[in-house]
Structure formats: structure tokens, C-alpha cells
Amino acid sequence: MMRSRRPCVKHFSHSHPLRPVEVKEEEELICSGCELDLSGSAYRCRKSSSCCDDFYLHRSCFELPKVLQLPMDHVSGHQHPMLLLDTPPKEDDDDEYPKFVCNACGDYGTGFTYRCSSTSCQSFNLHVTCAFLPNTIKHVDHQHPLSLFSSSTSLDIKGISSSSSSSSIFTCDVCRKQVPQNCWIYYCSECDYGTDLACTTTTTTNNNTYSVLPAGGGGRIQ
Known part of the structure; x- marks a missing residue:
């Protein structure tokens, strides 16, 4: 892994500053945002504490917009603004970890999610990767x-x-x-x-x- 000379940055999903790094595929790291394999340009926590050793973000996940409006002709028919959450709300007290079900692919997620901002349909969630699928x-x-x-x-x-x-x-x-x-x-x-x-x-x-x-x-x- 290579460190960059670029300045440290802050992200709303993490309490500590992050520093830019270049990640090699063979390091087998996981992005804390999209929960997918990580390689290339990324950010990691600059602290050396054990609780933050595994916090990494793809550069693309770091740059995700906090509020997203799907197109008018989107397949979902969803018209409310979508809010980027770093952790899904815990909706069941029996759940050990907060999780959501993506309305696009039907799979669970525990990382970043785009969630409807309207109280009328807050069960509408999208993985950050599914939110940007092409037509x-x-x-x-x-x-x-x-x-x-x-x-x-x-x-x-x-x-x-x-x-x-x-x-x-x-x-x-x-x-x-x-x-x-x-x-x-x-x-x-x-x-x-x-x-x-x-x-x-x-x-x-x-x-x-x-x-x-x-x-x-x-x-x-x-």
C-alpha cells in the first residue's frame, strides 16, 4: 500500500481524518462504504488504533453525493430525494447489526445506503452501486x-x-x-x-x- 502526499480529509461517516492511499488488489481489503473489494485510489483512517484499522473507502465512495435525485424516468418510479446514510437505521431490536434490504437487487447491506427522505416511503433503500445503474x-x-x-x-x-x-x-x-x-x-x-x-x-x-x-x-x- 502506498501513502499519498495529499492532505488529510474528513468524511461524515468517520470520526477521524482520512489519508489518501493506493491499495493493491492482493491486499484483499474491503470498502467500508459499498462493502466491495477495494483496489486503486482510496482513503483510510490515519489513526493507528485497532478500531479503525479496517476503515477504508473507495475514492468514488468518498465522493458520493449526500443527497441524490433519481431521474424522472427512472425505473423505480421514485421521485423523492435520496439521502446518503453511513449506517442503516436499526429497525429490529433483535438484529445484532443494522442492515437494510436494497429495493433494486433484493440483497442485504450494512454499509452506505441511499434512503428515501420522505416519511411516506422510508423503506425504500438502494445500495450505492445500485443507485447509479445505467438505463x-x-x-x-x-x-x-x-x-x-x-x-x-x-x-x-x-x-x-x-x-x-x-x-x-x-x-x-x-x-x-x-x-x-x-x-x-x-x-x-x-x-x-x-x-x-x-x-x-x-x-x-x-x-x-x-x-x-x-x-x-x-x-x-x-
Whole structure:
């Protein structure tokens, strides 16, 4: 790991200053924000205390906007501003650690989350990686672009079950697993080919346009 000569910075998710570092893939570190493997430009706590030894952030996670407005035509149909939380609220006293369920992929998370700012739908949460998924992608296993759909509203998708009682309504053509109701998929209507989000090894062909609201990014130079 290489240290940078750049100044230390502060981030709202951590009480101590952070210093820039370059992380090698073989170090097998995990980002404390998105909870994914870490390599390249990152930040780590400058303190040497044991409680902070494993606090790292991707540079991209450090720079995430604190308030995000999804596009008007977003697949989720969600129109309220999304707030970046460093820790999900603890909603069940029996839970050892606070966690959330991502409305896009259906997986749990314990790190950063974008959560609806409205009290009317505060159960709407997104992984920070899912929040920036493009509208259209090119999948390595398919010749046509795939478009982002919500599995609960895409009634023109051929592979969707018509049964309202079914908890799984679409089957991924890559892993053959059923996609939970309301979760998102990438789909080609011409070929009736679709994948869940976990199977999208992609290159982007068309990005969404997001609005970063005035609260700005999560970090600042100290």
C-alpha cells in the first residue's frame, strides 16, 4: 500500500481524518462504504488504533453525493430525494447489526445506503452501486443492448409470470435463478433475454442523468 502526499480529509461517516492511499488488489481489503473489494485510489483512517484499522473507502465512495435525485424516468418510479446514510437505521431490536434490504437487487447491506427522505416511503433503500445503474447496458453474453426494468411493472416482458400470488416472477437467463418481485432486471424484449443484477457483467452504453442536490459530497479537505 502506498501513502499519498495529499492532505488529510474528513468524511461524515468517520470520526477521524482520512489519508489518501493506493491499495493493491492482493491486499484483499474491503470498502467500508459499498462493502466491495477495494483496489486503486482510496482513503483510510490515519489513526493507528485497532478500531479503525479496517476503515477504508473507495475514492468514488468518498465522493458520493449526500443527497441524490433519481431521474424522472427512472425505473423505480421514485421521485423523492435520496439521502446518503453511513449506517442503516436499526429497525429490529433483535438484529445484532443494522442492515437494510436494497429495493433494486433484493440483497442485504450494512454499509452506505441511499434512503428515501420522505416519511411516506422510508423503506425504500438502494445500495450505492445500485443507485447509479445505467438505463441501458451491453451484456457480454448477448448481442443486443439490455434495458433496465422493474420486474413488477414490466408487463410487456414475455418471461414474467401472470400470477399475482407468485413471489418470484422472472427467471435470469444466466444463472436460472428467479428474481424476487419488485427487484430490477436487465432485459432484451426482442429476444426475451434477461438477467438479474448480479449477472450483469457489462459495459455501459447509456447512462442515467442524476441530479446532485445542494448538500454536496460526503468528504472535504481538512
